[in-house]
Ligand SMILES: Cc1cc2nc3c(=O)[nH]c(=O)nc-3n(C[C@H](O)[C@H](O)[C@H](O)COP(=O)(O)OP(=O)(O)OC[C@H]3O[C@@H](n4cnc5c(N)ncnc54)[C@H](O)[C@@H]3O)c2cc1C
């Protein structure tokens with residue numbers, strides 16, 4: 187089946203079997219290998235991408251179900267060579283060790299900050315409870331997300347002053 | 350990992366979906382959130398040759414309230430119910446239960462109707478649906494019918510739905526009194542299925558007496574269970590510590606658990622008792638907090 191979707195702002199098409207999972211369309215057809223497949227059993231969240239703005243486990247959505255939709259992957263975070271404040275936060279606060287879970291963490295955190303721009307620790311921990319990390323113990327992931335929240339709100343405040 | 354090959358039908362209407370099911374019989378399955386079905390297909394535990402996707406059917410998503418109660422469309426996600434603040438007043442059990450289901454990512458796809466149709470005895474919605482005495486609206490080649498909660502679950506992963514029927518909505522009756530509710534769940538780790546789950550829903554009259562009681566149990570039987578004797582003991586009563594203890598013991602008798610890696614049958618039965626007592630105690634405090642301190 188032919189599927190056409192917007193991935194990180196770009197319209198992309200591919201011919202897929204109906205049984206192709208979205209994660210594999212992104213990785214194998216579109217070569218966007220930032221999206222990781224960890225467990226492949228809907229447990230770890232490493233494969234998290236935004237589908238029509240909502241974070242989902244892309245190993246558990248069919249590519250054909252995303253037809254006509256909008257997908258954002260970790261590759262969509264950086265803009266014009268500038269890391270997104272979340273990526274910067276993971277760098278600055280040591281929010282990763284092996285990095286396997288990071289793309290999924292980033293996408294979940296991105297959706298969280300859009301819904302709750304100033305989340306407390308409890309809210310962050312709840313939001314990332316579907317994303318497993320075997321390395322960090324989560325402490326620095328929470329700090330990294332807080333870092334981004336503060337950076338984004340400061341940027342928002344500056345933009346507000348300019349107006 | 351990927352499923353065995355299948356034909357995919359992105360139907361646009363309920364009629365089209367039923368038509369496909371009627372044509373393909375047991376070879377066809379509908380997919381809603383896909384959060385139970387796709388993992389099973391990837392493990393090849395399920396291998397439908399036709400997959401009928403409900404997600405593009407207009408009008409199946411979202412909830413509405415009317416004089417009779419609440420109607421939750423079949424493709425309404427768990428996450429939409431978790432965020433449905435306007436339901437807090439009349440349907441608090443929905444908001445109490447939703448955050449316990451799986452994890453936030455699974456909740457962004459999975460649906461209540463899909464969970465009920467899947468009929469996992471450990472599902473959280475199953476217990477809540479029984480406690481609220483819900484109904485499912487069903488459509489098939491012969492037309493529409495509705496199935497009450499007590500007649501819906503048949504056995505493990507088995508419901509009274511026919512192979513060519515789909516759930517179009519879940520209906521919950523409007524409460525007869527002021528509702529207070531809680532959901533208690535024991536899980537081995539966050540996001541896991543229940544070791545034991547207890548859904549409590551009380552509808553209280555203006556004098557603070559229980560007018561309607563619902564106690565639903567998850568993961569302690571071959572299907573989600575209701576505890577009718579425990580419920581009956583609450584009717585017409587004001588909650589008290591002793592009453593809660595009595596009701597909790599009756600609820601534990603209604604459980605029918607088996608021993609497995611999540612715990613022994615005796616442990617699970619006792620957790621039902623503990624949760625019912627603890628839950629009723631928290632509801633008592635909420636109810637008394639609302640009553641003028643007269644009686
Ligand atoms: C990691 C993980 C953890 C989970 N933890 C929990 C948990 O703690 N508690 C819990 O309750 N659930 C849990 N679940 C299950 C989750 O809630 C599913 O969303 C739910 O069981 C199925 O809903 P769905 O919409 O995804 O259905 P699908 O997977 O699309 O379908 C499930 C079944 O129902 C049928 N079906 C779906 N919709 C309809 C309909 N409208 N009419 C007729 N038949 C229909 C399908 O044919 C299929 O047989 C978990 C799932 C995962 C992957």
Ligand code: FES
Nearest residue numbers: 224225226231245
């Ligand atoms: S790879 Fe998708 S949840 Fe683990």
Ligand code: FES
Nearest residue numbers: 283285319320321
């Ligand atoms: S950094 Fe290794 S899994 Fe999270």
